[in-house]
Amino acid sequence: MTDIEQHLADLEDRGLYRRMRLVSGPQGARVLLDGKPVLVMCSNNYLGLADHPRVREAAADAARRWGVGSSGSRLISGNMTVHRRLEKRLAEFKGTEAALLFGSGYLANTGIIPALTQPGDVVFSDELNHASIVDGCRLSRAEVFVYDHGDLEHLAWGLRQARGTGSLIVTDSMFSMDGDFAPLEGIVELAHQHDARVMVDEAHATGTTGPGGRGAVAAAGLTNEVDVIVGTLGKSLGAYGAYVACDTQMARYLVNVARPFIFSTAPAPPVAAAAAEALEILIEEPRRVQRLRQNSELFRRELNRHGFEVDPTGAHIVPLITGNAESAMKMTETALERGVFAQGIRPPTVAPGLCRLRLSVMASHKQDELRAAARVLAAAAKGVGFTPDTGMPGEFAPPARFIEDTDDQDGLASVA
Ligand SMILES: Cc1ncc(COP(=O)(O)O)c(C=O)c1O
Structure with missing residues (x-):
């Protein structure tokens, strides 16, 4: 057995094997x-x-106007108008001076945290933060203090220990696996007291929470107190990619320092246009x-x-x-x-x-x-042994006219 076969067998034994x-x-x-x-x-x-029909049409129209690929990093191949427009609208929507696109939320988090920290600094990260934040912390080469979930006292204790060291506090606003919220006011207050920066990931709060879906930071009136707000375009906004909402100086800094921005191909024009159209729909509706x-x-x-x-x-x-x-x-x-x-x-x-x-x-x-x-x-x-009072165990009835799109069924029901 190779080590890979062994690993796969082990995952199966432990009930952790995944398939699509x-x-x-x-x-x-x-x-x-x-x-x-x-x-x-x-x-x-x-x-x-x-x-959504308008989002599909925006993507198709963008492909006709600008083609499909962005051809490289924006620093090398040039900044396309479709990117600049989307960033302008995102900044207006979030109420920040600037916004900067990233290829995905994963790339944003793994790029921004290392950009904002040096070896010797300390990153304070909630224990239930998303894996992309965890990986960003690992890549940063800073010391990482993982505080108990939403626990301001534990965070404050950690900040006191790190006195005099450059600090970044990073948290999801709405936690992806639990749907609960970070105590943003308390985090910002502690950041002020300890001269730390704050980065908030609004992947799941964007489009779902706060005034008109502007997120939990906006709901708490903290937009100007948070240094970096990350949001994704692949969840509520139905497309793919991510953005950072911040001030102009921070955006200029990230353009120069965040490695996934520098070393990765810019979002594809149809995807950026689709996200822009989805944002308009969110604002209108x-x-x-x-x-x-x-x-x-x-x-x-x-x-x-x-x-x-x-x-x-x-x-x-x-x-x-x-x-x-x-x-x-x-x-x-x-x-x-x-x-x-x-x-x-x-x-x-x-x-x-x-x-x-x-x-x-x-x-x-x-x-x-x-x-x-x-x-x-x-x-x-x-x-599975739970005993909720189920009443009638129902069968979900598919509607009479289900969208029978079998065109793209290729017989590959799964990757085994
Ligand atoms: C909180 C959070 N941040 C970042 C990401 C990554 O975003 P993306 O899917 O755009 O890479 C996710 C994805 O699920 C997430 O839940």
């Missing part, structure tokens, strides 16, 4: 998954914009954000009604903790049999023992669909 499922047709609230129609409860396409909030409340109430312990006032990301990986995956498979797709999440995405179904609500879900999903999940939970 095939989606035929566009991403939406319903998809054809491995050939079967399902209701999607684990997408980051929170506002349903990934297949704040009701999408309200709808997401209403749907989230309804879904959480429904889960509660079926016996799940879920905060009825929480966000659109809803974790159902199963503990071990086997239960999570069994629940996923049972729900899938009944037409609901809720991917189980296992280590290393979450800590061992905290496996879960990470459910996410979309503005484009219908209320009946959310009720049906809660019912199906309750029945699936029973199957």
Whole structure:
């Protein structure tokens, strides 16, 4: 057995082996998954914009006008108008002097943290920050102090120990696997006291939280207090890529120092144009954000009604903790049999023992669909020994006219 075979076998033994499922047709609230129609409860396409007609058209139009590739780093091949326009609109939307595009949120986080720290500095990072922040910390060569999740006292203690050292505090605003929020006011206050910079990742709060979907930093009135706000274009904004909202000096600094900006090809014009159009839709139609909030409340109430312990006032990301990986995956498979797709999440995405179904609500879900999903999940939970009061274990009924896009089914149901 090679070491790779051994590693794969080991992952299978531990219930941690992953495979990709095939989606035929566009991403939406319903998809054809491995050939079967399902209701999607684990997408980051929170506002349903990934297949919006205007967004599709913007991408197609951009491909006609500007072609498909950006041909290189913007510092080498030149800054395209489509990038500059998107950055201008993002800065206006976020209320900052500037915005700067990155290829993805992963690239933004792994580029910005090393850019803002030197060996000998200390990065303070919440223990539940996204993997891209963890990797950014590792790449930085600074010392990393991981503070307990949302624990301001622990953070303050760490900052006191690091007195006199250059510091950066970095946190998700809405945590990707739990849907809870960082204590931003307290973090900013501590940063002031200890002369530290603050970087906030709004990947899941952009388009979902705050005034018109402007994020949790805007909701807290802290836009001018946070040095770097990261947001993604591949979640609520339905496209791909990421941005940093900051002041002009910071943007100029990142252009010169952030390695993924310097050494990676700029976002493709159709993708940038699609994100720009999605942003216009978000600005024109704040009701999408309200709808997401209403749907989230309804879904959480429904889960509660079926016996799940879920905060009825929480966000659109809803974790159902199963503990071990086997239960999570069994629940996923049972729900899938009944037409609901809720991917189980296992280590290393979450800590061992905290496996879960990470459910996410979309503005484009219908209320009946959310009720049906809660019912199906309750029945699936029973199957792994949970005892929520499930009532009637329901089957999610696919609609009479499901989008039967079988054109791109190539018989490869999965990468085995
Ligand atoms: C909090 C957070 N930051 C960054 C990222 C990475 O963004 P991208 O998918 O654009 O690389 C994610 C992705 O899930 C995320 O959840």
